[in-house]
Amino acid sequence: MAVAAVTAVTLGLGVTLGGTALADRGASGSSTPVVTRAALDPSLVAGRGAAVGFAEQEAENAATNGTIIGPDRTAYTLPAEASGRKAVKLTPGQHVEFTLPRAANAITVRYSIPDAPGGGGITAPLTVTVNGGAKKAMTLTSQYAWLYNQYPFSNDPNADLLHPDWWITECSCVPAATTPAPAITKPFRPNHFYDEQRLLLGKTYRPGDRVRLTAPAGSGAAWTVIDLLDSELVGAPHVRPVAANVLAFGADPLGRRDSASAFDKAIAFARRTHLKVYIPPGTYQVNRHIIVDDVTIEGAGSWYTIIKGHEVALGTPAPDGSVHTGVGFYGKDASAGGSHDVHLSGFAIEGDVRERIDTDQVNGVGGAMSDSTIEGLHIRHTKVGMWFDGPMTNLRITGNVIVDQIADGLNFHTAVTNSVVADNFVRNSGDDGLAMWSEKTANAGNTFDHNTVQTPVLANGIAVYGGTDTTISNNLVADPIREGSAIQVGSRFGAEAFTGHLRIIDNTTARAGTYELNWNIGLGAIWFYALEKDIDADIQVTGDHFLDNTYNAIMLVSDWPVKDLYSITNVHFKDIRVDGTGTSVVSARVAGSASFENVDARNVGAVGVNNCGTFHFTPAGSEFSLTDLGGNDGGGATGPWLAPWELPNTITCDDRPPVVAPPAPSPW
Structure with missing residues (x-):
């Protein structure tokens, strides 16, 4: 990729200019609740993404006397990191009010408040009332934000x-x-502005009841930005009467003293007696890894059982390079045989990670776990929610919520095989939301299915770096912020080659395709990147919907120093919908080929195919060829997106075409 001189102005932090101040519409309670999924009408993403128990409501659709900020997709701004690229800014004394769409007894608030002048964060109050009743206090913090x-x-x-x-x-x-x-x-x-807090309301409220969030007049925060409210009806705590109850081994449910040794004793007893470990409601302080093998650990539910720890500096670095430890549940290292038959469910893990140190093992769940399950956890403020180093096989990860991470949400790193990640919800990861990284040894036979990934601050929603026989299906990915795409297929980071097949099936992306700082170009919603090897496995991209693409829907690219070494071939697009592109449907900046069948596009902002090949501009045409297998319809102002004159390899290269903001997605 050619790196040209860049004249972009420095991107400043702040509220988007032109924000709209709204009159308060909440006092009468007549506002109609608008429920979304990834800031979209749920009908546009039916059957895709995680099945979650909460209803999402964007603040910009609620009643407020604050100011709407956005839309804006410019990195390093508050609107760009908000779900749907909009939010509501409150000054002290202002509020935003949500009307409940269904019964609820719990809420999650996604918010941002300023950093301290010298860094390190501040705290600020937020007042919660329902129907004007008794006040509940939330303490917001920016201690885990602002990088x-x-x-x-x-x-x-x-x-x-x-x-x-x-x-x-x-x-x-x-x-x-x-x-x-x-x-x-x-x-x-500046980046990574948002955090979130959960609150049990103490009783069940009905549809139509009004939840008001107020930045009180005495708040020490100059402003409070509210992005969204998730409301849900949380069931009663799960009880396991016959179990190795951690309280019997000295665990402290009030979190005043460290309970790690009590957990260890409960696990050892459970293994000897073939019982499950039960962690009752409470907040338990744990400041190191809990090693798990051949054990089932159940909490009372992630709203009730919270395992929370400090990040602890090590006196000397660990053999793996870690200079800190912290709360986490870890299988044994793969070099020691890994762990087997581990089953974790029904609790929250809350870390204390505020800086990114890549050598640190301060993840929520880690190690190697074969023939195991992880279900119903809520993980936040760790480095990576779940990070696995194989060899390991047959791990099933379902129904978890992973938020506010410094790095990835989840990563299958090296030799993870025949494993499934399904129905998980990931928001505000500091790197890839979900990743498979075949460094040194290939991952094989793995599936990411029916997951939702929102607002990854850096990199991609879902990334696959090498591997064999991989499936990415029925996922919903929205609002990647910078230097990444909704879905990336990358030969990079020392990954093993792609082999066998790769299936990318029935996924939906929204507002994806970010600005790549080094190249000074916009990326695609799906991005194929041949940096270190050819990409030539059997790749089928079928049934995917690419909505409201900031730049291109589909990008296939190499890098300038290796553009004559590596190519992308054997990629087949079929039954695709593209609804809105800032630039083209396809951008090719690499040698190779791809086929297209029944790819329908509308609201295309530039020429349908931006074909630069490897930038040699030969008389024979581009080094990248497109094959039209029929049924490719629609386009934009410049005509059909896949026109006969573009085939097979007409050079249509516009290195940085003007960006036309697409309209909001609508039913096809």
Whole structure:
């Protein structure tokens, strides 16, 4: 990929200009609740994504006397990181009010408040009332938000460049090679603004009741941004009368003392007596890994059983390079044979990770677990929600919620086989939401199915880096923020080659395709990237819907230094819907080929196929060829998206076409 000089201005933090102040529509209670999924009409994503127990309501659709910010998809801004790219900003004394669409006794609030001037976060109150009744207090925090600077980021808003020798898009330069060194606007590249809090309301409220969130007049936060409210009806706590109850082994449900050793004793007893471990309602302090093998651990439900820990600095680095430990449930290391028959369910894991240190094993769940299940966990504030290092096989991960991570939501890293990740909900990951990374040894036979991934701050919603016989199906991915796509198929990061087949079936993406800083171009909602090897496995992309694409729907690309080494072939698109592109339906910046059958597109902002090939612009045409297998209909202002004159390899290269904002998606 050619890296051209960039003249983009530094992207500043702040509220989108032109926000709309709304009159308060909530006092009469007449506002009609608008329920969405990933900020979309649920009918547009029926049958796709995770089956969740909550109803999502975007703040911009609620009654408020605050100010709507957005829409904006520019990285490093508050609207860009909001679900649907809009939110509501409250100043002290203002509120936003949601009308419940169905019975609920619990809420989750996704919000942002300012950082402390020197970093490290602040706390601020939020008042919750229902129907104007008794006040409940939530304490919001920005201690787990607000990262700055270049990867792997800093908590210091006043920090100088972490990598002065790296290309800096905003100033079109490599600072270390520039005399005098250019100044950067501080804070530089602020990001990861949002966090969320859960609250049990204490009783069940009816449809039509009004939940008001108020930034109180005495708030120490200059502003509070509310992105959305999730409301749900939480059932009674699960009880397991006959079990190794952790209380019997000295665990403290009030969280005043560390309960790790009590958990260890309960697990050892359960294994000897063939019982399950039960963790009753409470908040338990655990400040290290709990090693699990051949054991079932059940909580009372993720709203009731909370396992919470501090990040603890190690006196000397661990053999794996970790310099910290923290709360997490880990299978044994694969080098020790891994763990088997582990079953975790019904509890929350809350970490204390505020910085990204890639060598640290401070993940919610980790290690190697074969023939195991993980179900109904709620994980937040860890580095990665779940990170697995194989060899391991037959792991099933279902019905979990993973939010507010510093890095990935979940990663199958190395030699994970015949495993399934289904019906999980991931929001606000600091890297890929869901990933399969075949580093050193290939993953094989794995499936990501019916998951929802929203607002990954960096990188992709779902990423597959190499591997064999992989299926990505029926997922919903929305609002990737920067330097990534909704779905990426990448030969990169030292991954083993793609072999066998790759099936990408019946997924829906929304508002995807971000701005790539180094290349200064927009990415596709689905992005094939041949950086280190050819991509030539049997790849079928079938039945997917790409909605409201910021740039391209489909991108196939290599990198400039290797553009004559690697190609992408054997990719087949069939029964695809593309509803709205800022630029093209297909952008090809690589050698290779792909076929298209029954790919229907509308509201296409630029020429349907932006074909640059490998930028040699030969008389024979582009080095990338498209095959029309029929039924490819629709287009935009420039005509049919796949026109005969574009076939098979007409050069239509526009390196940076103007972006036309597409209309909101609608029923096909």
